[in-house]
Amino acid sequence: MTCDISKFAESSHVAPTERSIGDITNEILRLKQDAGNAILGIGQRLIEAKAILPHGEWLPWLTEQVEFSERTAQSFMRLAREWSNPQALADLGATKALALLALPPEERERFLTENHVVDGEEKSVIDMTSRELE
Numbered sequence: 001m002t003c004d005i006s007k008f009a010e011s012s013h014v015a016p017t018e019r020s021i022g023d024i025t026n027e028i029l030r031l032k033q034d035a036g037n038a039i040l041g042i043g044q045r046l047i048e049a050k051a052i053l054p055h056g057e058w059l060p061w062l063t064e065q066v067e068f069s070e071r072t073a074q075s076f077m078r079l080a081r082e083w084s085n086p087q088a089l090a091d092l093g094a095t096k097a098l099a100l101l102a103l104p105p106e107e108r109e110r111f112l113t114e115n116h117v118v119d120g121e122e123k124s125v126i127d128m129t130s131r132e133l134e
Contacts, residue, residue, distance in 0.1 A: 036090030043080025046073050088112055095130045 046066075050058050062073055075098055082101050083089055089097045100108050115122045118132045125133065 032090040033087060034090075036086035036088075039076060039089055039094055040080050040083065040086055043076035043078070046077050047080060050077070091126050096125070096128075096133055099130060099133050100125075 046062075046068075049061065053061055059070060062068055062070060066073070068076075075094060078101065079089065079094065079097055082105070083097055084105075092100070100111065103111055112125050115124055116128070117123075118128060123132070
């Protein structure tokens with residue numbers, strides 16, 4: 001199975017001098033939003049597929065048809081069940097978002113908006129590494 005990336009590279013035919021940094025920035029931000037929505041959408045569809053597949057067919061389907069490990073699928077499904085903000089997910093990435101699922105939802109939202117002191121330096125959650133976040 002091949003993946004058509006043409007929609008992600010829609011302006012690759014334009015010479016670099018013809019595009020502004022603002023255009024490029026806007027495209028990156030749109031693609032980041034698309035990524036957050038895609039992760040949640042994949043998770044929702046994995047939940048749906050698992051519910052309709054007969055017992056014992058989930059893992060073979062997952063590895064042969066979708067080419068995901070069980071761990072990756074479980075992570076995407078967990079994010080789809082428990083994460084509500086695709087933009088924050090896109091900004092953080094799946095690894096950080098999964099780490100934040102340890103917090104209750106009401107604390108998670110507050111934690112995302114605050115700065116935290118890490119090794120004597122104040123950082124936002126987005127600027128923290130996954131290790132620092134844990």
